[in-house]
Amino acid sequence: MSAPEPPLQQFEFVLRLAVALLLAVGCWLVLRPFFSAILFAAVIAVSTRPQYHWLRRRLGGRERSSALLACAIVSALVMLPAALIAASIGDALAWLLGLYDDWSRGGLPALPDWLLATPLLGPWLLDYWQQLARGELLASGTADYLAETLRGLALNSGRAAGNGLLQLALALLVLYYFYVEGDRLAERLHRLAGRIGGALGPELLGTARNTVVSVMVAIAGTAMAQAMVAVLGFSIAGVPAPLLLGAATFLLSMVPIGPPLIWGGAALWLFRQGDTGWAVFMVLYGLLCISTVDNVVKPFLISRGSHLPFVLTLLGVLGGLAAFGLIGLFLGPAILALAINLSSHWLALIRPAGADHDAPHT
Structure with a gap:
């Protein structure tokens, strides 16, 4: 039967554990705003590690140049879909505004017969369409509501785009570090x-x-x-x-x-x-x-x-x-x-x- 630990050793163990927990909580509070960017960078670094090693060999083992080029490629692959999405949304909004302008000048087009013949939906849609054509819904404040909705959508989209660009910049910075220090970090993780x-x-x-x-x-x-x-x-x-x-x-x-x-x-x-x-x-x-x-x-x-x-x-x-x-x-x-x-x-x-x-x- 082993002898119980002295009270001083027990106190030191509890103190070390408390310090470790405080440090862990402090690190979490400091890094929490950047958690998504860090995770995104870690996922990309782990997934593209073989491709990065190939690129580094092609560049003669130059780590920093390879990491910069790899980050530039990742940035292009992320920004291209984002640009396509922005262009698609812009085209859709332009089309909707043009369609609204055409309808406000020449009136609404007639609905297809097959749509009007749809059970339950057809009669309700016909009544709504006729009210819209007479301007009753627009007069009741629908136009103001739509304008306010579009304005809010534009503001939220701009805010989201700015936040996304900031997160992307942070993720690329962390990704560069993961690429350069990846082998040493992997060794430490395995040891830990x-x-x-x-x-x-x-x-x-x-x-x-x-x-x-x-x-x-x-x-x-x-x-x-x-x-x-x-x-x-x-x-x-x-x-x-x-x-x-x-x-x-x-x-x-x-x-x-x-x-x-x-x-x-x-x-x-x-x-x-x-x-x-x-x-x-x-x-x-x-x-x-x-x-x-x-x-x-x-x-x-x-x-x-x-x-x-x-x-x-x-x-x-x-x-x-x-x-x-x-x-x-x-x-x-x-x-x-x-x-x-x-x-x-x-x-x-x-x-x-x-x-x-x-x-x-x-």
């Missing part, structure tokens, strides 16, 4: 994981890394699948330049609201051309086919790479997005993968004792 979790620590670290890489591969694979499905729909509906729109869909698939901007814009173009039926087809095709690919292909690809069951991967993706935002796309599956790995090792440790207990006595 081994110190905390023993032999299991590095394995859990590898599980988290494999899950993050699987999510990145799933994002790229889903973007390719959505682009192919979108090109097929654009070709069927007769939208011009389907390959160019498919490439735009591929780029904007990295963003949750990206693809609807493309196929929604195509539907608006068809409506303006008078092809109402094809416009409705484009909307239904976008909702049922293009957008559905993201909900099916992405969890499937993540489950293949992270060795998670498909249902748990789907729950991890959706729950992570709901809990943490866009970065939750990586955190959700990674947390579930770590939890399953830990539980599997825990069960493996206690199974022999249980087996001996349940074994029949001779």
